[in-house]
Amino acid sequence: MYAKRLDNLPPYLFAQIDKLKAEKRAEGVDIIDFGVGDPDLPTPSHIVDSLCEAARDSATHHYPDYTGMLEYREAVASWYKSRFGVDLDPKTEVLALIGSKEGIAHVPEAFVNPGEYVLVPDPGYPVYKTSTLFAEGKVWEMPLTGENDFIPDLDAIPSDVLKTASLMFLGYPNNPTAATAPLSFFSEVVEFARENDIVVVHDNAYSEITFDGYKAPSFLQADGAKEVGIEMHSLSKTYNMTGWRIGMAAGGEELISGLGRVKTNVDSGAFDAIQRAAITALTSSQQCVADACKVYQERRDILVSGLKDLGFDVTAPKATFYVWMKVPDSMSFTQKMLNEAGIVVTPGTGFGRSGDGYVRFAITRNVDRINEALERMRRIDF
Numbered sequence: 001m002y003a004k005r006l007d008n009l010p011p012y013l014f015a016q017i018d019k020l021k022a023e024k025r026a027e028g029v030d031i032i033d034f035g036v037g038d039p040d041l042p043t044p045s046h047i048v049d050s051l052c053e054a055a056r057d058s059a060t061h062h063y064p065d066y067t068g069m070l071e072y073r074e075a076v077a078s079w080y081k082s083r084f085g086v087d088l089d090p091k092t093e094v095l096a097l098i099g100s101k102e103g104i105a106h107v108p109e110a111f112v113n114p115g116e117y118v119l120v121p122d123p124g125y126p127v128y129k130t131s132t133l134f135a136e137g138k139v140w141e142m143p144l145t146g147e148n149d150f151i152p153d154l155d156a157i158p159s160d161v162l163k164t165a166s167l168m169f170l171g172y173p174n175n176p177t178a179a180t181a182p183l184s185f186f187s188e189v190v191e192f193a194r195e196n197d198i199v200v201v202h203d204n205a206y207s208e209i210t211f212d213g214y215k216a217p218s219f220l221q222a223d224g225a226k227e228v229g230i231e232m233h234s235l236s237k238t239y240n241m242t243g244w245r246i247g248m249a250a251g252g253e254e255l256i257s258g259l260g261r262v263k264t265n266v267d268s269g270a271f272d273a274i275q276r277a278a279i280t281a282l283t284s285s286q287q288c289v290a291d292a293c294k295v296y297q298e299r300r301d302i303l304v305s306g307l308k309d310l311g312f313d314v315t316a317p318k319a320t321f322y323v324w325m326k327v328p329d330s331m332s333f334t335q336k337m338l339n340e341a342g343i344v345v346t347p348g349t350g351f352g353r354s355g356d357g358y359v360r361f362a363i364t365r366n367v368d369r370i371n372e373a374l375e376r377m378r379r380i381d382f
């Protein structure tokens with residue numbers, strides 16, 4: 001009944017965990033869920049107000065422009081200028097997305113021919129692999145390991161792979177490892193992409209969720225980046241807007257136009273009222289972002305120091321709302337946490353084979369729940 005491309009998808013480990021979680025809940029267990037990468041904090045009220053007002057204006061009730069409202073693309077361009085010092089032409093170098101997942105899912109359709117390689121970080125956001133498979137490309141895994149600070153070793157990619165590689169996915173600050181990458185790495189990637197004629201897709205969903213004064217760069221800050229790459233960005237994590245489905249792609253005109261041609265044939269753009277609220281988010285005071293980072297930072301500190309006290313090998317991340325922790329075996333640790341403490345974490349293997357030996361905590365739960373989880377963990381014999 002199903003097409004081969006569905007059968008070819010990797011097994012969806014999260015569905016298995018969801019099932020176990022539902023079973024425990026049915027038994028009456030009070031589950032503490034660090035599994036989901038979805039902010040528990042609400043969207044700031046000035047953004048919600050802006051949506052309500054826009055939704056009442058019937059001008060927003062029609063088919064949106066495929067590329068996004070020009071005002072939205074202008075707001076994105078000025079945000080990129082003030083935040084990263086990157087110049088973008090809002091007319092040709094910015095595209096509205098229905099969440100950045102949508103852009104990531106569609107981008108291989110524009111640049112990958114069947115049988116060509118796509119270089120994918122492993123562990124990584126699962127959509128990099130599935131979008132490659134949907135476009136009938138071949139996945140080449142670039143291992144992210146503790147030894148290389150979770151940054152891929154570009155020299156380790158075999159030359160016969162590079163000959164037929166057409167696209168590379170990257171994302172820093174990284175999900176799931178919470179690693180960051182310096183701008184100098186992005187410059188190396190630009191050089192590498194030029195030499196090997198590869199389109200780079202940089203996924204920057206967490207650039208604003210940073211701690212201890214760290215400021216994450218944009219891939220587009222690297223010299224020449226616009227000619228070889230696209231950056232996918234999103235309001236989801238920055239403004240607690242995961243449910244709103246609004247993001248943006250930014251990059252050189254040719255690349256943006258390639259992605260735009262796919263989208264024109266697939267979707268009809270993001271709801272104008274949501275774009276107007278997104279303009280409010282990008283152009284108003286960014287105090288709400290700083291406030292959210294403060295909340296995550298406090299949670300990070302409590303969780304990381306508690307885990308260290310329990311004897312675990314874990315470091316405090318500079319960015320993202322994830323804590324990536326070393327464990328002897330991802331799956332058995334995950335099961336033990338769920339069975340003996342009612343705590344959900346995500347096994348690293350859910351993000352690819354090089355994720356084995358790690359689990360991911362999403363710190364999208366409040367301090368009381370984090371303390372409760374640590375208390376429960378103290379009673380487990382690991």
Ligand SMILES: *Cc1c(COP(=O)(O)O)cnc(C)c1O
Nearest residue numbers: 099100101125175205234236247
């Ligand atoms: C959350 C996330 C996204 C997608 O977010 P959208 O809600 O689709 O904008 C993309 N990449 C990574 C790594 C993420 O964690």
